[in-house]
Amino acid sequence: MSDKLKDIISKQGEQQNVAIDHSDDIVQLVGFVIGEEEYAVPILSIQEIIKPISWTRVPQTPAYVLGVFNLRGSVIPLIDLRIKFGLSTKKHNEETRFFVLKQGDEVAGFVIDRLTMALRIKKDDIGPAPDTMAGDDSMIDGVGKQDDRILTILKVNKLLERDF
């Protein structure tokens, strides 16, 4: 009896281990669209996603820094990824969202054109960034493939890094 129990327990343990191992191979991302491309960031780096609210322009900043906005009492910078990625500006519409990303103490809001979905993707399905764009300076962490979609996974720390 007790041997059986042990067996079962050890099996369960194995299963759990497997499950844990399994989840290690999966990355959870949130996908969004800017221009024509679909991008993604790790779900844990997202503090929240909100509908556009008004912001205040900050002088002496590059064009892609739209300004700052008030998120429940905190003053947070707002960055337009369209301009940052060299696309033309577009009027905010029903689908526009502010992505509030957080890493450590750094927080910033990013304007995106449209949210797609949260997705789980296997690590094996993530390829490195193209050679021409790889390296420490690149904002691209890797390229994820799922079904027939291709996602550009962005480095959150690069997005939150001030580069002016």
Next chain:
Amino acid sequence: MDEFQEILQDFLVESFELVEKLDEDLVELENNPEDLELLNGIFRVAHTVKGASSFLNFDVLTHLTHHMEDVLNKARHGELVITPDIMDVILESIDLMKTLLNIIRDTSSDAGVDVSACVARLDKVSSGKEDIQTPMEEEIVEETAIEEEEEEPDYDSMDADEIEAEIERLLQERQEEDKAKRAAKIAAGESVPEAPPAPSEEPEPTPESAPASTPAPVTPTPTPAKQETPKADAKAAAPAKKAPAVVEQTIRVDVKRLDHLMNLIGELVLAKNRLIKINDDVEERYEGEEFLEELNQVVSIVSLVTTDLQIAVMKTRMLPIGKVFNKFPRMIRDLTRELDKKIELEISGEDTELDKSIVEEIGDPLVHIIRNSCDHGIEMPNVREASGKDETGIIGLKAYNEGNHIVIQIDDDGKGLDVDMLKNKSLEKGIITEKEADSMSDKEAFGLIFKPGFSTAASVTNVSGRGVGMDVVKTNIEKLNGIIDIESEIGKGTSLKLKIPLTLAIIQALLVGVQEEHYAIPLASVLETVRISKDEIYTVENRSVMRLREEVLSLVHIGDIFEVERILDVSEHAYVVVLGLGASKLGLIVDSLVGQEEIVIKSLGDYLAGIEGIAGATIRGDGGVTLIVDVAALMHMAKGVKATAMIESSTENASHEKTKPSDYTVMIVDDSKTDRMIMRKSLEALGVTLVEASDGQEALSILKQGEHSFDAMLIDIEMPRMDGYTLAGEIKKYNRYKNLPLIAVTSRTGKSDRMRGVESGMIEYITKPYSADYLSSVVQRNINFKSEFL
């Protein structure tokens, strides 16, 4: 080990506090070597530090303080007279003690400092008379008792139980002594508080490591038991009247907690502002409804309480400025010996309280100012005598409240600032140009001492002369949103006033508008606001200026600094916010004044940190974010902005790239339709856009509408309602039309008529009749018509 750290922290906090007080006392002592009270106090500090450090196993520190104690003890018993030389040794040893404490704070050990030299000197001072500690038995019973105890054992080698017993024994002894002492005092008719309840120390029964528990009983006990320092006096006297059991009147609170509290209050103030705004809106909408009154009351109570709460919390963060002032007597003493001058420091208002963060920032500037006063201000004793002054120079250090500000005033009765000398020196060093020097007021010249690189000292001394110090003063004070004011009279002395806001986190601000944007300017830097019409703005050397009473104030448009797109040119009037910071002034042109509001400063975060001209942001009642202007940076940026504002906007419009002939616009003003037709015919060939007006009034209103931007005007002189001269005069009143070419077209040919034309601002004078080609060529010349369009 954590427990040890905790005790160590307590030890350090207490020691630093004691040492700070010590400096002041020692200098005082030099002046009154007989003051037994002072000596006792100083001795006690050395003693307390020694006791605690020996328990914490800081051997070097113990060694040093032990020898200090020896010397002080002798002095206390009158066996040693404190001479300046002895004082030097004592001060040196105290410095060493501070260094040691710093090292302990950083590394938790006191290794690495050699105290033997200093100890040797201390020994020399007290040498020869080692064991004559008999007189005045009664008073020193206590100390000797402790000394014995402390010199006794090496606690490391005991095990926990032994130490426990030792503590117990020490405690007991101490309590008995205290009791005896109290009994004696009560007998003498004094009211004395109860002993600090022993149980508070006893329930630490199982210390794991020896040093963890041992210092606790010794360090705190001396303070409540004895009453020498005034602080202890105050603390002890108060509770004695009420419940004798309560001894603790103060709590040490981690600054972080206070900061957190302050942040919360900040949120509350924002919410309050918002509530007030909503209340206003509601009032407007439901005017006359009954519930409004109730709402009003609630809102006012909330806002009242919030304000009170804010003040209360602010007060918890306040420290007396005496904390900073304390180190100056010592500094002056050292400087007088170094410089061979005689200087006395008179301190007053040291109880004035300031926010902790400001107290921390203000120390450095004051050091520089006082060093400067000693070195450059106060003359050598013989010079002073020769000029009929007292040999001893006096430096006054004074703090007092003035509204929402605290003023720190540093006066000296030295030689004063010599305006010409300041100017010459600055010219020499290339800080200012000759022109600037000539147009400089005395006040501005005094301000030169704050310029980086400026120094009047002939050579760099230990004390000053590198031309850095006063620059530091200015930067630091400006960082605190403070204002510096200098007054000086040659031969009489100099007075420097630092005006600093009481707190940094929540400030009063003036909200201004430019186009659609709002900015908050710290009210502390706003001297006044004036409404001007745009033609009061003059351009001097490519900079905009205005006359403000007796002064010429340079102006800059806020839109030019913050790159605001100017879409609508609002009105003929502008508001000038006169900013004052340090010793400099600047007029900031804004479109509108929104009002005064209490704002909470929030940082823009790392991503946007260090943006020039922006000090931070605040959240307004409507939930929007408003940027706070960094006045110091703005003044700096203003120097880079050339001719401002309104002039620029008009010339900019005019100089818009002309790509085709019809981009040029010319106005024809003539009452005769025929004349207008002739002019039109003459110019039509050019292809320029033509606008017609039948008299001066009409022309002026077309200009004001601003629909067209004109490149030139052809004006007839003889017209009904408003003639050509008057029209020209009116047009020239507008700054933006100052450069608009006005061409008179008239049949008046007299010389006096031409003169009048020139006086009123016409630049060309065409007499009728004229040929079409001539008119065309004059117009082409005046509008800079591009030849390729021909």
